Amino acid sequence: MDFSSKLLENAVYEVSQLPGIGKRTALRLVLHLLKQPExxxxxxxxxxxxxxxKIQFCENCHNIADTVLCEICANPKRDDSLVCVVEDIRDVMAIENTGQFRGKYHVLGGKISPMEGVGPQNLKIGSLVEKVKEGVIxxxxxxxxxxxxxxxxxxxxxRQLEGINVKTSTxxxxxxxxxxxxxxxxxxxxxxxxxxxxFEGSLRQD
Amino acid sequence: MDFSSKLLENAVYEVSQLPGIGKRTALRLVLHLLKQPExxxxxxxxxxxxxxxKIQFCENCHNIADTVLCEICANPKRDDSLVCVVEDIRDVMAIENTGQFRGKYHVLGGKISPMEGVGPQNLKIGSLVEKVKEGVIxxxxxxxxxxxxxxxxxxxxxRQLEGINVKTSTxxxxxxxxxxxxxxxxxxxxxxxxxxxxFEGSLRQD
Known part of the structure; x- marks a missing residue:
């Protein structure tokens, strides 16, 4: 695309770097902003x-939070002994929406994906194993x-948890x-x- | 959606104000930015x-430009007497891509749309009529x-051009x-x- 303005070209380029947004959509979004108040x-x-x-991550579960401990981890009513391992904050939000889970979370920050260059060391796996070793979970x-x-x-x-006495489920x-x-x-x-x-179990609505 | 962070909620809200972007897409985009370098x-x-x-608009055709006159209006090789009336910069880009137009443009900045509260006074129609009255077009x-x-x-x-000697086409x-x-x-x-x-006309490839 040939732009008549460097400023416009630059803004379109930056917006089109977002996932799922091509040059045309980027141009549409940028032109929309131009029509809106500054x-x-x-x-x-x-x-x-x-x-x-300024983003912070909860030091216990690594979820996005504005405080050192997120609301869920800071809530004494939540069950410390039950921990749900999820990929990111969207999964936490989805599970919280069900209202069916009273335990805590551990947010890995992704999945192991050699194709995308994500190895175990890029995820919060070490701190999970440490937490489990403490014996509360x-x-x-x-x-x-x-x-x-x-x-x-x-x-x-x-495999990392081998030899540690903890129940795992999926x-x-x-x-x-x-x-x-x-x-x-x-x-x-x-x-x-x-x-x-x-069958009786399937009727449960707790 | 319940967010665990005000900062996150705010960013998702702002992004979701863009046209065609809902809350879920906004969250996906924002989380993508969080994974990228600052x-x-x-x-x-x-x-x-x-x-x-810093955006500027060409003072002749009202297209987006970085200078007082846009490249097209400043180009002495373009035909002053032929003016193409378009809605916005995307139309200019589309027509320029054909390479079939050697005249100049006039960018209205939208269409008359009472539903969206856009009247003639919101568009660059007055300056177009003035330009036509000068007699070059x-x-x-x-x-x-x-x-x-x-x-x-x-x-x-x-209707605004009634009584002025100018050819109009579509x-x-x-x-x-x-x-x-x-x-x-x-x-x-x-x-x-x-x-x-x-039939001969349809073979033209100028």
Whole structure:
């Protein structure tokens, strides 16, 4: 694209570096900002710079927080002995939305992915193993996505915990509530049969 | 969505104010920035603030430019007597890419749209009429989109020019090059028959 202005070209380039945003979308977003009051752009820029510069991570679970300990870790009503291992803050938000989990979290910050250059040393695995060694945690729930990277990460952590007395579990895979059996993929349907639960258990709504 | 951090919530809110970007996409973009070096965020923020603060518009055609006159208006080889009326810079870029237009542009900055609160006074129509009155312009080409708003804008300008000796034309509507007749809509196909061109003319590749 040939731009009539270096400033415009530069802004479009920077916006198009964001994932999933191409040059055309970037141009549309930038032209939108030009039509808005200048304060909108300033607010946007300030919020991003503030976030990037002042962001803190909870020193216990490594979730994004504004304080040293996040709200969940600081809450004495949450169960210290049950820890859910997740990839990032979006997973924490999704699980919190269910209202079904009363334990704490451990945010890894990603999955082991040699393709993207992410190794175990780039994730918060060491601190998880340390925490488990302290003996407070009774059960770890692996809630990573069921991709090759997720499975690799689960298995890596599992191996690191060998010899430590802690229960490990993984979230149930199965047919989604409300889904039709005929449209489910074989792996999911197979797992939902293998890991069937007692009928009374399925009625639980705690 | 419940965020564990005010900074994060604020950044996601600001990003989600952009058109076509919802809360989930905004969160994804913001988390991406958090994983990148801090300089990426600074560059992005600076480019946007710079653009918004220092942007200039060509004083002749109102296109975005870094100088008082844009490159096209400052180019003595372009034809002063032929002016193409477009909505915004994207249309200028699209027409420039064809390499078929040697005249100049007039960028209105939008279309008349009562629904969005855009009236003639919000567009650069007055300065266009003034320019035409100076007598240098021989032909105006309306190249607005063929929507109700575009047609309204064309017609409004046309009425403003009543009594002034200037030729007005509009870009040809018809079947796109390479398209199949059977899939064309009736209006387009009808227009392409009504406004048929001499066969020799259609071979022109100037």
């Amino acid at each position: 304060r909108r752009t300033d607010d946007l820029a300030t919020s991003l710079v503030d976030l990037r510069g 009774k059960e770890l729930i692996f809630a990573l996505s069921s991709t090759m990277e997720g499975d690799t990460t689960n298995f890596y952590i599992f 979230i149930a895979r199965g047919i989604a509530v409300g889904d039709e059996l005929e449209y489910a993929d074989e792996v999911t349907l197979g797992r939902s049969i293998l890991n069937r639960v007692p | 300089r990426r965020t600074d560059d992005l923020a600076t480019s946007l603030v710079d653009l918004r603060g 021989k032909e105006l080409i309306f190249a607005l989109s063929s929507t109700m708003e575009g047609d309204t804008t064309n017609f409004y300008i046309f 870009i040809a509507r018809g079947i796109a090059v390479g398209d199949e007749l059977e899939y064309a809509d009736e209006v387009t196909l009808g227009r392409s028959i009504l406004n048929r061109v001499p």
